[in-house]
Amino acid sequence: MKRIVYREWRIPPARYWGILGILAAVVGLGGLAALYLEHEGHWVTGMSNSVVWGVPHVFAVFLILAASGAINVASVGTVFNKGAYLPLGRLSGLLAVALLIGGLLILVLDLGRPDRLLVAMTHYNFRSIFAWNIYLYTGFVVLVIAYLWSMADRMGAPFKQSIGVLAFVWRLALTTATGSIFGFLVARQAFDTAFLAPMFVIMSLAYGLAIFLLVLIFSCAQDARPIGDLLLQRLKNLLGVFVAAVLYFTLVYYLTKLYGAKNYDLVGWVLLRGGIYSFTAWVGWVLLGTLVPLGIIWHPVLGRDRRWIVAACALVILGGFAALYVILIGSQVYPLQIFPGHTVVASGVVDGLRAGVAHYHPSVPEVLLGLGGVAVALVITAVGVRVLQFLPESLADPEASAPVGSGALRRFSIDEISPG
Amino acid sequence: MARTLISAVLAALALVGALAAQVVLAGDAQGYVKAGSRAAAHGACVEPTQYMRRHHMDLIQHQRDATVYQGIRGTRHSLAGCIDCHVGPGSDGHPVAVNAEHQFCRSCHEFAAVKVNCFDCHDGVPKGGPLSESAQSALDAATQQGRGRGNADGSVRSAREGQGQ
Amino acid sequence: MMKHPPEGIDQGRRALLGVAVGVTTAVVAPGLVLHAAALPSAAPPGAQRSGPVTDRVRWGLLIDTSKCAEGCRACVDACDRENGLDLQTRPAGQSGRAWADQKAVWIRKVKLADDLTGRVTNLPMMCQHCEHPPCVDVCPTGASFKRADGIVLVDRHTCIGCRYCMMACPYQARSFIHEVTHDQLTRVPRGKGCVESCNLCVSRRDQGAPSTACADACADAGHHAIVFGDLKDPRSAISQALTGLPNRQLREDLELNTGVRYAGV
Numbered sequence: 001m002k003r004i005v006y007r008e009w010r011i012p013p014a015r016y017w018g019i020l021g022i023l024a025a026v027v028g029l030g031g032l033a034a035l036y037l038e039h040e041g042h043w044v045t046g047m048s049n050s051v052v053w054g055v056p057h058v059f060a061v062f063l064i065l066a067a068s069g070a071i072n073v074a075s076v077g078t079v080f081n082k083g084a085y086l087p088l089g090r091l092s093g094l095l096a097v098a099l100l101i102g103g104l105l106i107l108v109l110d111l112g113r114p115d116r117l118l119v120a121m122t123h124y125n126f127r128s129i130f131a132w133n134i135y136l137y138t139g140f141v142v143l144v145i146a147y148l149w150s151m152a153d154r155m156g157a158p159f160k161q162s163i164g165v166l167a168f169v170w171r172l173a174l175t176t177a178t179g180s181i182f183g184f185l186v187a188r189q190a191f192d193t194a195f196l197a198p199m200f201v202i203m204s205l206a207y208g209l210a211i212f213l214l215v216l217i218f219s220c221a222q223d224a225r226p227i228g229d230l231l232l233q234r235l236k237n238l239l240g241v242f243v244a245a246v247l248y249f250t251l252v253y254y255l256t257k258l259y260g261a262k263n264y265d266l267v268g269w270v271l272l273r274g275g276i277y278s279f280t281a282w283v284g285w286v287l288l289g290t291l292v293p294l295g296i297i298w299h300p301v302l303g304r305d306r307r308w309i310v311a312a313c314a315l316v317i318l319g320g321f322a323a324l325y326v327i328l329i330g331s332q333v334y335p336l337q338i339f340p341g342h343t344v345v346a347s348g349v350v351d352g353l354r355a356g357v358a359h360y361h362p363s364v365p366e367v368l369l370g371l372g373g374v375a376v377a378l379v380i381t382a383v384g385v386r387v388l389q390f391l392p393e394s395l396a397d398p399e400a401s402a403p404v405g406s407g408a409l410r411r412f413s414i415d416e417i418s419p420g
Numbered sequence: 421m422a423r424t425l426i427s428a429v430l431a432a433l434a435l436v437g438a439l440a441a442q443v444v445l446a447g448d449a450q451g452y453v454k455a456g457s458r459a460a461a462h463g464a465c466v467e468p469t470q471y472m473r474r475h476h477m478d479l480i481q482h483q484r485d486a487t488v489y490q491g492i493r494g495t496r497h498s499l500a501g502c503i504d505c506h507v508g509p510g511s512d513g514h515p516v517a518v519n520a521e522h523q524f525c526r527s528c529h530e531f532a533a534v535k536v537n538c539f540d541c542h543d544g545v546p547k548g549g550p551l552s553e554s555a556q557s558a559l560d561a562a563t564q565q566g567r568g569r570g571n572a573d574g575s576v577r578s579a580r581e582g583q584g585q
Numbered sequence: 586m587m588k589h590p591p592e593g594i595d596q597g598r599r600a601l602l603g604v605a606v607g608v609t610t611a612v613v614a615p616g617l618v619l620h621a622a623a624l625p626s627a628a629p630p631g632a633q634r635s636g637p638v639t640d641r642v643r644w645g646l647l648i649d650t651s652k653c654a655e656g657c658r659a660c661v662d663a664c665d666r667e668n669g670l671d672l673q674t675r676p677a678g679q680s681g682r683a684w685a686d687q688k689a690v691w692i693r694k695v696k697l698a699d700d701l702t703g704r705v706t707n708l709p710m711m712c713q714h715c716e717h718p719p720c721v722d723v724c725p726t727g728a729s730f731k732r733a734d735g736i737v738l739v740d741r742h743t744c745i746g747c748r749y750c751m752m753a754c755p756y757q758a759r760s761f762i763h764e765v766t767h768d769q770l771t772r773v774p775r776g777k778g779c780v781e782s783c784n785l786c787v788s789r790r791d792q793g794a795p796s797t798a799c800a801d802a803c804a805d806a807g808h809h810a811i812v813f814g815d816l817k818d819p820r821s822a823i824s825q826a827l828t829g830l831p832n833r834q835l836r837e838d839l840e841l842n843t844g845v846r847y848a849g850v
Contacts, residue, residue, distance in 0.1 A: 007608070040764070040765070041765055043676050043683075043742015048683065048686035048691075049687060049751065049757070050686050052748040052751040053752065111746045112745065112748070112777070112779055113744050113746045113779065116745045117745070120726055124725070124727070125721075125742050127721075128724055130724075130725035130747065185719075185723075187839075267847050313743040336756070338710075338756060339755075339850065341701065342697040342698060342850075343697065343700055344697060345696040345697065345705070358686065484742060486637075487791075488738075489636040489637075490638055491634050491732065491734070492634060492636070492791070493634070502770050503771070509608070540776040541741055541766070543768060543769045543774070546771050548773075551794060553602060554667070554801055554802075555673075555794045558794055558795055562794075584614050
């Protein structure tokens, strides 16, 4: 096998700074939105006492899921010994850390008292999955950084396998715990199922890989680095499997809900009578986010076209946001069933406890906060790729590249660092 | 050589200026207790003044946890007690919040450059008393009947302190 | 479906009380020391607590929906006045509709119609003060907690405003403070970015007042639909009423053992 040479991103400075400038502007807007929110209070958002988590949480959960999915590419290489994926390990780790930091930043800045972050770090209630997540998220960052070191430094090479396995197990725990944030909520019908935990794991694989592919294709194209068709086909097919799995889990999630008569109304509402939520579920989540990308990925012609693959990845990401919007917000908008067999005719407040559903209209600041988090993740990735050796110089397929140090004997040094 | 001299002189001037500013601020500090507040009439705080200067936050925090978790609402070390005693009248005779500019808490904390979080939630002027009027009248009625079952859960103080947290 | 509070009734309670009301040295004003007096076995009303709350009592409410009048807001208004919630102001620029779901509401009047018969029921809803509160389980910092006497409340000094407790509450009893607060009452401090809910008039509890604002107001309005008292004391008015009146918990299926019980739903 060929030897992998990693190099810094060598795109023209003007373009690099241009990209950074655009991202920094988005980060700045997100920061301003956070300050505004912190200064005024949450009344400037669409969130309320009925819909307590809004668009920032959709962004945050998406990024956290994508982070644990992005590290999967490295895991496939080291844990499952798929040699073709090994050159992608470093970018995978960088992206995972960047996405997680972006997601956490949104979560923290949306707190009612972000100034009390220290309290969250010093007071723990270990019955709360949130408290566990604080450890799981920070531990993940530490672990992935160690993983990157083991991939990049000769001294770390002996530990690569074990750190890789640990990182893989950790990310499973992390995504399971993220799903459990919602799965453990017995109060709300649409949550209240342990099924959300594995469902979030599957979603993370799809969204993480979609983002990874977009970043990989973009950064290689900018720097004129080849990506072999064979490699891209493998990645694309893997994405197809993950997206199909998301569809399967979506199906089972609603079918298991339908098993209980008490949930007929809920499922009927989400899928049929929910207005924007039904539309988002069918058009965003199922059609654009799942069926169309699957069609592209497994289409004999389109599936070989890079632009179409990029489109498929973008659609999977769009579908991810749609899915989380329905799961997170739709589930809160649907009224709590406190009095089965009764209709709430009136309640003391307009929307609080009501006959109909709650209302949620995202406001500009909360959307900006979410976009700011995405931009933070991309800034970290762009700077990382630029100043450190994360991207392989060539990802051309083995038979197409010039044979350097051929043979099975080199199998175990394929990711060794090149000094040049 | 000349440049060194100039820098030295400038540094000295800056030092003198800074010290002067400190002295002015320290002069301010003498007048932290507001004229017209109940505290001004007392000779001492609930603990020796020097102790309070250093440790008031510990006392308040201790009382805070006792109040929130154990329901003990003594006023001796409570924030409500501090506010009650230290709030001073404004030019119009109405009380001015202790965390307002030039008032007791604010002026000293500005001098010490320590942020106060208390007033994010607590108001800087006493308001409403430890019990609402309706609660007080219900309590009085129950006391007169002598058979209210208010505080059946343990050790009780035989006298009330007049004001609560 | 009728249930009574399942706590075992502590028969040794009276005896315990006599012993427990022991030597309490209270330092009151500077320089003035009150000597603890040996108190009779039942605490006098109106006494401010000096020892920590204990689990020898569990405060609760009984709502008799047959007595709850349609259109009456006495309990809601009393709660608002008691806790300074009537001092909330809509932020400039916020629509009335959005504000209605953002302002803090600790108690609300709910009107129900039976889907089959159309029978109308009115009732007030507030924090149900569960024995096993989901809000306490999920709080990452432990700010949402249950006091020894059964009151579920938020320690706003450690609340970070994550709102996970609001996601977890099956009764939608909690409110998040969406705006900067002014003019709070001394007995009810509240500020932007924290979560709050009914605390069974906790300051009244600590000052030894006999009832809650909502129960008093309901009685004053002549309805007597809300009974407040100690669920663990078999002689308390609430225990007596619970024994005589078929009643249930809301969302009994969750087995939270709520401190607020409803008759007639």
